[in-house]
Amino acid sequence: MTYLVTGANRGIGLEFTRELLERGESVVATARNPERAEELQVLQGEHADRLAIFSLDIADVASIEAFVKELGARAIDVLINNAGILERCGELGEMDFEVIERSFRVNTIGTLRLTEALLPALRRATGDAKIVNLSSKMGSIAENSSGGSYAYRASKAALNMVTRSLALDLADEGIIVFVVHPGWVQTRMGGPNALIDTETSVTSLLDVIDNANASTSGSFKEWNGNTIAW
Numbered sequence: 001m002t003y004l005v006t007g008a009n010r011g012i013g014l015e016f017t018r019e020l021l022e023r024g025e026s027v028v029a030t031a032r033n034p035e036r037a038e039e040l041q042v043l044q045g046e047h048a049d050r051l052a053i054f055s056l057d058i059a060d061v062a063s064i065e066a067f068v069k070e071l072g073a074r075a076i077d078v079l080i081n082n083a084g085i086l087e088r089c090g091e092l093g094e095m096d097f098e099v100i101e102r103s104f105r106v107n108t109i110g111t112l113r114l115t116e117a118l119l120p121a122l123r124r125a126t127g128d129a130k131i132v133n134l135s136s137k138m139g140s141i142a143e144n145s146s147g148g149s150y151a152y153r154a155s156k157a158a159l160n161m162v163t164r165s166l167a168l169d170l171a172d173e174g175i176i177v178f179v180v181h182p183g184w185v186q187t188r189m190g191g192p193n194a195l196i197d198t199e200t201s202v203t204s205l206l207d208v209i210d211n212a213n214a215s216t217s218g219s220f221k222e223w224n225g226n227t228i229a230w
């Protein structure tokens with residue numbers, strides 16, 4: 001099968017790419033700066049026939065258009081919308097609204113725009129295509145008991161809503177769409193004190209993705225398979 005992973009140059013996206021290649025899948029890996037993605041380039045040396053690396057900034061319309069054009073008539077079986085940002089927007093009273101706008105442009109709008117642009121590729125999948133959006137428990141309204149983090153929380157909550165609508169709108173075509181929370185993971189975003197490493201998160205997430213079916217569509221799953229309240 002062919003998997004497309006955004007933000008594949010580091011963190012969780014890089015681990016998805018590594019594990020998928022290890023198990024024999026084909027991967028379309030995207031990064032904002034492929035020329036600086038050294039670990040991806042090493043993987044390409046090892047799996048040249050199954051790894052294709054493309055340049056893609058999901059917040060840039062022209063970049064999405066160029067990428068989809070370059071992808072051509074290729075089929076995508078599983079789209080892993082991993083790229084995302086967590087930036088501090090400050091406390092109430094000193095809020096940085098540029099950070100909030102940027103967070104929506106990447107986490108919500110960029111993910112939706114790319115997904116829309118890739119629908120033809122997903123429709124070319126041999127079986128039921130899957131769209132997996134990397135959200136966060138911080139985007140759960142039900143789980144918000146500490147406030148703050150307006151930019152990240154709101155942009156991921158909006159991504160959750162986008163996912164739910166996509167799941168309903170694409171159900172008739174058999175395309176499965178859901179969000180996952182990868183856990184608190186040791187990456188540049190998660191920091192060194194995070195609870196789990198990328199391998200623990202991604203190995204388990206791949207089980208969740210493999211087992212996803214029509215009843216998973218429109219749901220919010222944790223890395224260990226538990227369902228999270230919206």
Ligand SMILES: NC(=O)c1ccc[n+]([C@@H]2O[C@H](COP(=O)([O-])OP(=O)(O)OC[C@H]3O[C@@H](n4cnc5c(N)ncnc54)[C@H](OP(=O)(O)O)[C@@H]3O)[C@@H](O)[C@H]2O)c1
Pocket residue numbers: 006007008009010011012013031032033056057058059060081082083084085086106110134135136137181182183184185186187188189190191194
């Ligand atoms: N780590 C955690 O604890 C945690 C928890 C919950 C949810 N998540 C979610 O999991 C996903 C991956 O997180 P991570 O921990 O691996 O983060 P990370 O280490 O900060 O990596 C983020 C990736 O997203 C890419 N990216 C950022 N903006 C982009 C854009 N405009 N276009 C394309 N790519 C872009 C980055 O590329 P550059 O290298 O070019 O910046 C990088 O490859 C994110 O969606 C995050 O919100 C993570």
